[in-house]
Amino acid sequence: MTNEKILYLGLGIFGIVGPMLFPNYTLQIAMLWIMVLMASTWDITGGQMGYNSLGNITFFGVGMYVCAAIQVSMFYDLAEYTASYGAIKPVFTESQYFIGLILGIVAGGVVCVGLSLLLGLAVFGLRGPYFAIGTLGVAVAMREIVTTMDTVGGGAGISMPFLPLPIEYRSLFFYVLCFLLAVAAHFTIRWMFSTQFGLAANAIRDDEDKAEAMGIPTLRYKQFGWAVAAFYMGCIGAVFGNMSGYIEPQNIAFPLPTFGIFMVAMALLGGKGTLWGPVIGAIAFHIVKETTWTYLLDWQYIVLGLVLIVNIVYFQQGIMGWLKSMYPEKFGIVVDKSTNVSKGDA
Amino acid sequence: MFELLFVSAPIMNVQLLLEGIFIGSVFALSAYGLALIWGVMNVKNLAQGDFVIMGGYCAFAVYQLGIHPLFAIPVVIVFMFCFGWIVYKLIIKRVIDHDMFVSLLATFGLSLLLQQLLNLVFGPEVQTLDSQYGVFLLGDFVTVPKIKIISLVIAAAFATAVVIFMKRSRMGQAIRATAQDARAARVLGIDTDQVYAFTFALNAAICGVAGVLVSMIWSIQPFYGIIFSLRTFAIVTAAGLGNLPGVIGMSFVLGWFEQYAGVLAGAEWQIAASVFVLIGVLVWRQIQARRHRQVVR
Numbered sequence: 001m002t003n004e005k006i007l008y009l010g011l012g013i014f015g016i017v018g019p020m021l022f023p024n025y026t027l028q029i030a031m032l033w034i035m036v037l038m039a040s041t042w043d044i045t046g047g048q049m050g051y052n053s054l055g056n057i058t059f060f061g062v063g064m065y066v067c068a069a070i071q072v073s074m075f076y077d078l079a080e081y082t083a084s085y086g087a088i089k090p091v092f093t094e095s096q097y098f099i100g101l102i103l104g105i106v107a108g109g110v111v112c113v114g115l116s117l118l119l120g121l122a123v124f125g126l127r128g129p130y131f132a133i134g135t136l137g138v139a140v141a142m143r144e145i146v147t148t149m150d151t152v153g154g155g156a157g158i159s160m161p162f163l164p165l166p167i168e169y170r171s172l173f174f175y176v177l178c179f180l181l182a183v184a185a186h187f188t189i190r191w192m193f194s195t196q197f198g199l200a201a202n203a204i205r206d207d208e209d210k211a212e213a214m215g216i217p218t219l220r221y222k223q224f225g226w227a228v229a230a231f232y233m234g235c236i237g238a239v240f241g242n243m244s245g246y247i248e249p250q251n252i253a254f255p256l257p258t259f260g261i262f263m264v265a266m267a268l269l270g271g272k273g274t275l276w277g278p279v280i281g282a283i284a285f286h287i288v289k290e291t292t293w294t295y296l297l298d299w300q301y302i303v304l305g306l307v308l309i310v311n312i313v314y315f316q317q318g319i320m321g322w323l324k325s326m327y328p329e330k331f332g333i334v335v336d337k338s339t340n341v342s343k344g345d346a
Numbered sequence: 347m348f349e350l351l352f353v354s355a356p357i358m359n360v361q362l363l364l365e366g367i368f369i370g371s372v373f374a375l376s377a378y379g380l381a382l383i384w385g386v387m388n389v390k391n392l393a394q395g396d397f398v399i400m401g402g403y404c405a406f407a408v409y410q411l412g413i414h415p416l417f418a419i420p421v422v423i424v425f426m427f428c429f430g431w432i433v434y435k436l437i438i439k440r441v442i443d444h445d446m447f448v449s450l451l452a453t454f455g456l457s458l459l460l461q462q463l464l465n466l467v468f469g470p471e472v473q474t475l476d477s478q479y480g481v482f483l484l485g486d487f488v489t490v491p492k493i494k495i496i497s498l499v500i501a502a503a504f505a506t507a508v509v510i511f512m513k514r515s516r517m518g519q520a521i522r523a524t525a526q527d528a529r530a531a532r533v534l535g536i537d538t539d540q541v542y543a544f545t546f547a548l549n550a551a552i553c554g555v556a557g558v559l560v561s562m563i564w565s566i567q568p569f570y571g572i573i574f575s576l577r578t579f580a581i582v583t584a585a586g587l588g589n590l591p592g593v594i595g596m597s598f599v600l601g602w603f604e605q606y607a608g609v610l611a612g613a614e615w616q617i618a619a620s621v622f623v624l625i626g627v628l629v630w631r632q633i634q635a636r637r638h639r640q641v642v643r
Binding site for chain 1: 390392437440441444445446447448450451452454455456457458459461462463466569572573576579583612614615617618621622624625628629631632633635636
């Protein structure tokens with residue numbers, strides 16, 4: 001489809017040229033890719049399978065903490081480091097830092113996959129709104145547990161090691177990581193939904209009992225979908241932790257009332273259950289978020305809450321759904337004008 | 347801690363059990379409200395806890411004028427009733443026919459909005475309203491603040507009033523009829539839209555009263571709402587809809603569980619404990635459902 005090529009070209013050029021044109025906004029654009037990744041991975045279970053999770057943010061925080069723990073504990077005693085509240089200044093050589101970072105990001109993803117498989121056993125029997133509440137409960141529980149764990153700093157958090165590169169490369173370095181992860185996630189999802197997995201996922205969304213009766217191992221599909229989401233959420237959490245330089249459970253690692261719900265809002269705004277919906281929704285939402293942040297400051301979250309409510313109440317089909325109903329022929333939906341004629345013939 | 351509770355000072359158990367009842371009575375109020383709207387209109391309100399906190403802050407506003415928070419209760423009932431009515435007309439009415447996740451998400455958006463609004467207006471500090479009633483000693487060790495007893499009485503009286511209202515009044519009958527079969531009720535001339543609006547507003551008022559009590563016997567903070575919502579969900583899911591004794595009993599059980607978890611595992615585990623109860627209840631329900639499906643098979 002040519003439209004899609006134009007989108008890829010536009011986003012690709014923006015992704016590469018954007019930070020060069022607006023060097024002061026590099027981290028904001030990095031946030032945009034993080035939000036694209038969050039919304040797209042939420043959509044694997046949320047939009048395509050009908051399992052609306054409110055707790056995907058769990059993996060974001062867990063990945064972040066796993067990565068931080070590995071980076072620090074490879075060369076320091078973790079408990080001692082966090083207990084010192086930043087008195088111990090970590091000095092890493094370049095190779096130490098990058099080995100720790102890469103190991104941390106991968107481990108963050110892998111641990112989240114394991115966690116999602118375990119949690120999936122418990123929560124995937126729940127249907128509909130119970131699943132949403134159950135996963136929300138998981139996220140809140142994880143936040144409280146991390147807050148009580150003193151080895152990882154508890155409520156006070158951990159300050160992350162510094163990037164051993166000149167300071168002007170710092171934002172660019174994390175930008176590249178975020179962009180690459182978002183692209184990887186997008187193409188993984190694209191590939192997943194071009195295989196049999198996509199059909200099975202949509203069958204589960206439409207009628208799970210029938211899908212099961214047809215012999216689809218629904219639990220395994222649900223777990224696989226969630227595990228992919230968890231892997232990317234864990235990796236991006238690990239990157240985000242290093243990007244922000246300081247992590248703590250309440251507002252950065254498990255930001256339940258903000259990013260935890262924004263990712264759902266973005267997927268819905270763009271149109272859930274489509275490949276491009278979450279991407280477009282995330283871009284639109286990020287623009288609203290940044291403009292309200294600039295002009296309204298304290299009222300930002302109130303405006304965002306309003307956007308969420310208005311979106312759900314009055315604009316449920318999302319941008320993609322709206323486009324589809326406006327221009328059906330661009331989506332390959334053929335409006336068969338010959339039906340009336342052929343009826344006469346037959 | 348274990349030793350302290352059961353060997354050296356068993357009297358502490360009495361204290362914990364009493365605290366559990368006082369807190370549980372407040373949980374029971376908001377859980378009853380949730381069971382009401384869940385049963386009548388099939389809306390799951392994730393802003394339930396924020397309604398509670400909002401009621402508490404209404405009392406706080408009245409308290410700052412120099413009026414005793416107990417006198418805030420009538421004001422809060424009227425205010426929250428109107429607020430609930432407006433929320434129904436603007437939001438709930440439009441999501442009621444859609445699938446349940448939509449109502450869940452819409453109310454989550456509302457919850458976000460209320461949190462931030464309260465944070466802007468009243469600031470992020472933890473507040474406790476001082477009722478100046480002093481404490482009263484039960485035996486030598488157990489201290490009971492008088493306000494907690496008063497709040498228990500108020501909660502019981504208010505709950506009784508609501509139950510009697512539901513049983514006796516014309517509106518109560520209409521609500522119960524709508525809960526049984528909305529279509530039949532509509533055929534018989536009941537304006538179900540009006541009934542839904544009233545039910546939701548009543549729920550907001552009940553939460554408001556619970557909030558006033560919480561602000562006096564515990565503490566309120568703009569971001570405490572979500573935990574309250576999860577607690578009420580745990581209670582209602584465990585007790586089942588339309589099971590009033592179950593709701594009250596489960597509220598006390600949750601109150602006790604939280605108190606014991608707070609003492610045995612440390613105060614910071616208290617919130618996590620209530621979430622574990624929720625997850626436990628959901629998983630237990632799931633096992634039940636699976637057994638049911640197997641029987642059907």
